[in-house]
Amino acid sequence: MNRVRESAPQLAGIIPYDPKYLSAQMYMSANENPRDVDPDIRSQIDEAVRKVSLNRYPDPLANDLRDEIAQANGLDREWVLVGNGGDELLFDTALAWGGAGRTFLNLPPTFSVYEANARLTNTPIMNIERFSEDFSIDEDRVLAALADPTNNIAFTIIASPNNPTGLRAPQVFLEKLLNSTDALVMVDEAYFEFSRETMRPYLERHENLVILRTFSKAFSLAGVRIGYILAHPAVIREYMKVRQPYSVDAVSQAIARVVFRNRNAFEPAIHDIISERERIISELKVIPGVQFFPSDSNWVLFRISHAEQAWQYLYDNGILVRDFSSTKLLENTLRVTVGTPEQNSAFLRTLRDFALRKD
Template identity: 25%
Template structure:
């Protein structure tokens, strides 16, 4: 037995194979702020009769009519917004009819279009992620049966303006236009008022996002009564369940809760965007309740590592235009702080910074020996290796000239700093770079450095004079691997461990 060919070609909408309970859910753009307390009270008071009887929609339709300022016969309840898309497709789209949609957009739109055998006219987004108005206007020339627009769109978060939307409506001709306003609360505007202007307009809204009722699955399709009558023919008579109906009635009476959610999402979104700047990550603001964060080639790996920490986000790597991005819903401040802390722990560093002495280069026979021999010269006695090491371990003696000067003075020697440096440098550099500098042993594995340079920016922060640092790097054929070399001259008077070099 086989499914229809159209079904065989489909890939099911991805649903998490594991329980999301107890995790920080920033992946599906649900509200993690809960629902109105009025909803919990209403559901807790449900009677046995309400559960064993089919749902009654009359009172909810009356409420929705007053809320939207439209007639009851312009409203159809569905089992979530996804079900509303299905019902519209089944009602108006024949096999091989053209459906216009953005690419990318909400994944259930192309799925339901393909189920009915439609021909998809996908209007691509450009790199700026602005809604592709011009592409839509051109697509209307193909005389489509259905035009779909999501406002704000997902996953791009793009927002078509009222003016541009009306421009599309004016040129839509006989095509039905389905406007998905699932995220409209977060952009602060609905086009429900345009239902009285355009008889071919259908508007879809949901109780899943700002209202916080995703688990109860309730959508609303609104439009011309003639269109709603036709959709009702393919829609199950009781597609919205009793609990969803009771919850919707309760939450419609508590619009102050909705406003609190919308306002907090706006505040926390700005907080998260600022944190992305601090982390030096590119973030795309949206008109919805999520942002896009570019983490690069490691997007899927970052998603998996966040999951290990019980934090859910959505990787957009499967969408070529958004490859490297994560979609992150705007949770509560507490949830975002946990996410941010985890992200900092997971993300690969922007750059790898190396010290030179003792890390890339063994200086025990060069700089250390220059200290020992210079101190011995001015003290008139042999200074031991142990003496030199004791001073170098002390805080404040990273600079070898300072360490040498201190050894001499604390042991009764008399010499000017200029003479000390001059003698030190003659020992270290020799006559023509043939001094102790030639005794230095290169410690790093160059093949490892080359591999790291392909993945990260490499830099050096050293207390060496620039001329000496570059000589050693050239000598060991690695200078080109380091994008930045910070030396003594770059932070005068503020050498390590002062952080200015970094």
């Protein structure tokens, strides 16, 4: 044979996720923490990694890490599941709660991987767009959609704060949502350390609540790939049926345990990022032709005329930001990750220069 059979039909038209990773002097596109793990914690990591037996399979459930996360959240191990980044757990959500005839309720613009996972699992998608000026959720439409049994909504994922638009979902709405349906409601809290708000207090009261978190952002471990969920033990057991065996390698488990034990050491940098976010917003206000959107996270989304040219001008000056200008509802927008004070100043200076040239 000189040809191969066609791939699964649900792959037709799917474009692989592209994080737009390009070489640059200043990386301000992927919502990473601009600071690497500090030398003291890295030394502890080196020591922990040296003790890992590379010839042995890892603990398949990362139970030591589960125990530490559970204890920090006032829970038992059975309420926690660790994954290969939040991305694995997002896909597992679609595997466990999706499928033909089981609708996924999506609230775009939001993280595009949610919809892609639904399509890969043959899950019908119901989109309720965020048409408001600040991209807030159309709460009445969402609740009405869930109340209609003909929609057969099996699960929804709500990022809080929402990526890429920036605002967290109101807790009053989320609780109303949880009370109104037996659909699985995942609240993606990948950036909750920057919003300072979590749905953890609601967890025991709502069996249908799943909270997703990650080590990639506030804890400077985007390169390690560790995420976890908090959920009712019965829900965790369903996730275990679809997760890949040994998905979290032993080295990543060792690194994550060290970082989690030292999580308080990251607080000063988190506060600095929040402060710098407010400085960026303040200075964007006075740049001609720029409209910024409020943010509860470690980035700022903004609209600017000639957004593609602005992106290129920033990149030509060594600054990589994320271009959403061709995304529905996000036309002419760019997203800048909060960097170090020096990086933020360079970004603002370069963007101001572009805007004045176009003014």
